Amino acid sequence: MPSRSYLSMCVSALGLSVLAAGQSLPVVDLFTSVHRGQVTGNATHGFYSFNNMPYAEPPVGPLRFRVPIPKITINRTVDDGTATPKICPQANAGWFGISIPFAIEQVTGSPPPPFPGPPPPDPRQNEDCLYVDVKSPRAVFESNRKNLPVLVWIHGGGFAGGSKNEVNPAGLIAQGLRDGKSGFVYVGINYRLGLFGFPPKGPADWDVATNAGLYDQRLALLWVQANIHKFGGDASKVTVIGESAGGSSIALQLTSFWGIDGSVPFKRAIIQSPAQRPATDATVYAAVHSQFLATAGVSSMNAARSLSYTALQNANLAIAGGSSFGHFTWGPNVDGFFIPDHLVRSLAQKRVDRNVEVLVTYTANESLIFTDPRVQDNTAFKAYFQGLLPSIPASKINTLATTVYPEDFSGAQPYTTQTQRLQLAIAESIVLCNAFATDIAYLNATRAGKFSVFPAIHANDVAFTFYNGEPVDGFGTPINGAIARQMQQWFSDYATVGTASGSSATIFPIYTNQAKILNITDTGNTVVQPDPASNPRCRFWIEGLYA
Template identity: 85%
Template sequence: MGFRGYFSGCVSALALSGLAAGQSLPVVDLLTSVHRGQVVGNTTHGYYTFNNIPFAEPPVGPLRFRVPIPKITINRTVDDGTATPKICPQADAGWFGISIPFAIEQVTGSAPPPPTGPPPPDPRQNEDCLYLDVKSPRAVFENNRKNLPVLVWIHGGGFARGSKNGVDPTGLIAQGLRDGKTGFVYVGINYRVGLFGFPPRGPADWDVATNAGLYDQRLALLWVQANIHKFGGDASKVTVIGESAGASSIAAQLTSFWGIDGSVPFKRAIIQSPAIRPATDATVYAQVYTQFLAAAGVSSMNAARSLPYSTLQGVNLAIAGASSFGHFTWGPNVDGFFFPDQLVRSLALKRVDRNVDVIVTYTADEALIFTDPRVQDNTAFKAYFQGLLPSIPASKINTLATTVYPEDFSGAQPYTTQTQRLKLAVAEAIVLCNAFATDLAYQNTTRAAKFSVWPALHANDVAFTFYNGEPVDWLGIPIPGGIARQMQQWFVDYAISGTSSGSTANIIPVYTSQNKILNITDTGNTVAQPDPAANPRCRFWVEGLYA
């Protein structure tokens, strides 16, 4: 039966009952839990939100570090979703203290204010965090609207932080109800991150799910398949969308089990800036295992299961905080099963679910926030990549520094300074070449776009995807509302009708053997070919690095 079949059976068995006779607000009965919606917005563009729906048993105690189990504990108390949401334990890399001020200064021309110290711990953090939110157009419950398309958001955050509550989908949902559109059902999910989502394991730790966070995502998607009809959605019309770690999560779902376990539980995917640390193999995670045992003061992961949450969260923060520049230590790693090989290599081998339609995008300046401004010579350049790629032999690092990105600032290369050189190498290593590999995996049948609206940093496009009239982004840079709404319309049309006739998503070109890509700029959109990522340097990241 396999993982998907097993979980589908478990989840379907729990999704037996339908809409309860309600008062003024709709109530949805999931058998194991009962949820009352809250209204958001007006009659035309408003929706009902059902918050904090459990899709798994709490991953605590004996279930810590293990594959998630579908929700079976029954609680018949009606939950109105107004309680403080729970988010999974969070962690940050210490190098952000260098890269973020540098990025702000580069973009704004002004130095940011000095740091005031680390922020206090977010009180929403809890190991019991496997919850999702469902948001349905009001017509679902007020006019018995059914069989709507479904859009599932998988958050980013470097696999160390982030939650379903990190974005507000109100503007995106409203876009789906304009111009006579019927709308869609939106789902935002949590999944375990950091140590709790990607725990290391030793030779004897057969029951440790080292890619638990990816299993969480899959279980949430299977929950959607089993239950979304109760909220007016159609399980056969699911589109997943994610940015950064969320995007590479989608790619990981597409390559999971190398296709042995059947098709993925979604029809379409929007992959925005698929960021993932290259070459995180068993060798690298064996080092993390040793590091974790020493920091936690235990001799095995089984012993770690009984440690207090506060102890483990302290280790989570310490290890992420000490990460080498450009990554967070924790994250997907080759387990030979769910994550069978390096993601980019699985893509290069075309071991993907080919039944999914895919849009792939990236931004024009993916790497500024991952760039170490202290790198000012070739020795430091190589040291950066030795930290990012600890399992790669020195000969490959030397090839990277002498052949792929030579120290040539004459104008013959696409860079003229050390910082530009590092930025290009990091952008291609972490994001661009993953996007290129995804296009190749689908034999050039994807649709592709490059987000070049200034400053076009990594994650800048998220503010456009979820635009709701905000005048500026987190940097204080104005958001062009017309461009944001246009992008929203493409993604909404794609979720609702794919690339059928009349869908505005068709402006995003099919990649084809000409490597076509839509370039989205402040002044208009143009189809460029070839894709800037379709270059010999990306061939090194896709093929040569692991040869």
């Protein structure tokens, strides 16, 4: 009779989950690495966490600035996932020192405390950061299930910050398991950020992947396709969810290669506040290339590969820190490959994978944290957008200031002050018109919503999506637990059964040519039409800006 160890080896070779002899915690063999889960919660709503699993070779040394390579190095030591997680190198914009205190004052009605300045370096930061976390309901391993839906979280952070560890999915996972439901397998991913994820490219830099961070996301999603069955998930039932940069990342995945590369590796998408700086083309990134070489003191990107991590991170921080108001310098850019054209143009031309079901939402007050309160006249208004859109000719900026958002505070426009004018223009240019373009791309067949729960600022809805009993959000405003649990039910139903009969996600209306959206408020939810983003101003951002 074969030995127990021999049987375990055979089962592992088939890629199945096994319980190590004499242990109650499951072990998953990924061939290149082996991982033991850690238990969280009770048998009804609990899950096993498999943390810090590599999906790519470390993007260091010669692999810097390149398309990621799938993990091939083998390490057979069982990893229990309890080590300090690694996050990708972070960078913040200096204008946060103005915008965050302003936003706090607007939300609370009181003068903000002194801005603490940039946070100290996070010791978790490491170039070797391409890892995923997987959370599987306990019943998966206790009943050997292999067919649960999968929910993949793509974090935001302006493509310069954030990580898979910035949210706690326990509350969302528990919601998916309520009332006897089977739930879903949750996945969180890291992807390269800032200089490391979106390196600038010169004419001779044929091997620089200037959208490396998006390639990281795609490789992580392909890792899910290849491996999620080992954690009880079904690769044909993957939903991706992301907010801000995470939301626009999903839109960019949907438009990637204009469909030439085949179908995206997911079935459904929940796109929250798809924030994307407009008009980031080769011209813009050519200037960033020159800025980086001068800052780093090198003559080429190939030479930069030999710099120390500290030298590169210092350049990353310096360039992000000095960004014009409203953006982080680094980020997705039209490269002719992964991003063949500007996001909104690709969406408007319907160059997307239309086999995907899409739910799109945004918040009622998207622009507050991107607003420069010093903008108090037309000259400053134009200067703000010239800084945000350096490749756009002055004539277009003038059209923006005189025709699209005229300096008219009589009540004829949706604003009556300079600050409100700027906020509307920022919200529409960075988020709302991207959401509207996504609805257009899917022939108005998307489901759509607007998060209007006070204060409804950018990213406020993330605290509700990942609610786990916290009394307040990051701005110190109370979280309505009933609304949060309701949202979690919608999203978990969408991830598990889509908008099939009986799914609570059907509360989100089909967009249709009437531009219907669900307005989520403190006092209830109503379907409104037309969507505030369905307007001539967004037509300018989608069509007129690039004409």
